[in-house]
Amino acid sequence: MTDEQQAVCEEVLAGPRSRLPAPLRAWLFRPELARRGQSLGAYARYGTCLAPHLSELAILVTARFWGSEYEWHAHKTEALKAGVPPAAIDAIEADAVPDLEDQQSRCVHDLVRELYASRTLSEESYRRGEAILGRDGMIDLVAIAGYYSFVAMTLNVFDIGVPEGAERPFGRGKARAEAL
Template identity: 45%
Template sequence: MTRPPVLDEAALNPEQKRVHDEILSGPRGIVEGPLRVWLMSPKLADRAQALGAFCRYDTKLPPRLSELAILVTGAFWKAGFEWAVHCPIALKAGVDPAVAEAIRTGAEPVFTAEDDAVVYAFARELHTTRQVTNATYDRAIAALGLETTVELVGVLGYYTLISMTINAFHVPLPEGAPDPFA
């Protein structure tokens, strides 16, 4: 069951329509998944989509690392829509398919690059323990720098919001996509 009812784009109020059209004309080019849920609250949708555009397209994290962080978050929350959308993007950005599969199944991935290992360790530790040890923090600062580490936390937080929305409102998988966490 999908919650809430499917968004009727023909019946959007003026504020919903403005935000909808802004999302549509931005870098995403599509209004799907949790963005459709957020349009039930146009102010939330407006602010969240702006943060999301920054987190996805404008941080100092290279796309490979950003997408790796998104995969860790989607797998932690078992947010099927998030995984189905972002796993192909992550693979295209250079995330090793074996790493993606290990993350999806809860196995320990093997990394060849230190920045990949750091992003995974930081994200996994923050999600599972709600903290980051001094050792992991220092490792992230050494590999990424302070500004990029701050932005990594922003990506993790934003995609946690995405994942929570997907799970709370039963956002369906994209058509034809298998459930990665069945």
């Protein structure tokens, strides 16, 4: 690694993460992108006003939308720890609508799916989201969806799949030989 790449790695490990996030394998080729991306990621993961189970739910919906196996693999465990019901996780993995008991979880799920399906939110959905999550919650939800879309695209394009021996949730087939 160059001195600049090493400095980014040290910055990441000095923050709330205990390890280097997988997209850094690609981003480190562009150290300034890695620095800025990991900083936004630290906010999206640890700094928003949304409860951890809501953030993880949004991340799983994002991973499923993009078919990002590593993102799914990493955040399925985190979602379980945060209290997302296993049956809801299974439904999202199957690309089905989960049976979510609390209003905030249903709202997060529905808003993120609508955002990906239509690339915006209807006025009705926006008002519902603002009423349930608040303005700050809506801003943070869009930030989570945007950041984890960036992560998913990075992981998919550079074929950063699940760790060796782990189950491939979306059956994308064999990884490319030239993967990072």
